[in-house]
Structure formats: structure tokens, C-alpha cells
Amino acid sequence: MADDALWYEAALLVGITNALNVVADSPLDSLEPASPSAEAQAVFGEIRAFYDRADVPLAFRRVAADPGYLADLWGAARRGFADNRLTRRHKEALAFAVSVTTCSAFGTAFHLAEMRRLGVGERGVMEVLGVTQMFSSYTKIADTLQLEPDMDGLAAVDRSPAPGGAAPPAPTRPPEAP
């Protein structure tokens, strides 16, 4: 997990997870169109295929009144959750941890179901739940005592460029004394 690329991917996933959860967990039932447009239905088809399920997750149904927005949100979600540098299985575990931590009823149930669908067993679920619980403890202990980071030296700095970009300039040395 030394490459920054993995952490960028994880952070983007956390953002998308929370974006879906906040809409699904809010009292927004009235926003779900009774008869989604053909354009929205086409996006729904992609969503059903991606998740291999008959229904469309609530977070997407609630924004279907604007099919263009739905398509863009779905595009971001699909990219965020698809296999990439991180596996889809691991991403669902991260999303589950985020959802439990933020007390998202939608996200917790949805990502738990996705973890199981992708082959994570009960032991694996408990592993993720255990890590989530333990670090929900450590973080609050640290915050209560206002502890300052002291483990940032554990990982080396990744000096690779942005995707498709140029390598960063070499670090400059201070001029030597004559």
C-alpha cells in the first residue's frame, strides 16, 4: 500500500460512498420519480447489471428526476467501485467501514450485501467490523487527548507523477558553503 495511487483511489471511493449514503439516508422519498424517463431507465439498466440485482439502489432512484445528473453520478460511482488498483471486493469493505462509521443505514446494509455477494465470508465481515470498531476507539482516544501524529515517518514519500504527467523536479540541495 506504499503507492499514493492506492490512497487516491481509496479517498475518491470514500467520497462517493458518502455522497450516495447522504442522499439515501435522508428523508427524500418524495423525490423518487414514479415513472422514471427512458433515459433514466437506461442508466438503471447499467446499475442493475453492475450490481447484478433486480432493483436499483435507493441513492440512484432518488436522483432519477434529472437523468443527466443520474448518469454522471452513476459514472462516478461505477468508476469508484470498479476493479482498478484496488479490488472491488476491497472497495466494498472500505465502503462498509465508512458506512458503519458514519451510521449510514443505507450504506451499511448495501455494502454488507455487496461484500457478501463478492465472496466475503462471515469471518471477513467480522474482520472489517473489528478494524472499524477498534479504530473508532483509537481515533476518539487520540482526539480526546489531542495527540499529535507521530507515525508519519513509517511510509516513504511516493514521488511518482500524476497519471499521465511528468516526473516531479528532483529535490534541490541547499547551496554548499564555500
Place this chain on the structure above:
Amino acid sequence: MPTVRLRDASEYPAPIRKLFEVAKAWFNYDFPQPPAMSRVMAWDPELGAFHGRAMKRAMAPGEFTRAEKEMVAAVVSGVNACAY
């Protein structure tokens, strides 16, 4: 700045100092002082020992690797807005 004075490892009794060595091995990193969290948890060894064992059990490789679990821990810490 921490709201308490973090004690140096040398201020802890010998059995606890041995646990700090175990923590160093866990992180595979030669800290000048044990991490602040290790020193906090060592304040009450009866709580800290259970907590530490639960953490190590949760973080041990299983269906997910330790690296994958470290990332889970990091996102939980991030969502909790914990800088530590």
C-alpha cells in the same frame, strides 16, 4: 498539543517497557519513543492489554490482508476526522 503529559517509555514499569518493544516489532519501525497511542493505552494495562489484543486480532491477516485492513483503519480514521 496533547492535553496530558505523555510519559517517556523510561517512566513506565519494566513489564510495560517490554510491551513497547512488542509494539515496535508490530510496526517494524524504530521509534525514538513508543507511539503516543501505545503510551496512552499502557496507562491502564488491564484495559490496554484487552484492547491491544482485540486490535491485533482484528488486524491479523485473514480474508483480508493486513495491508487491506490498514487501509480500512485509515479510512475510518479519516471519516472520524482524526489527524493522529
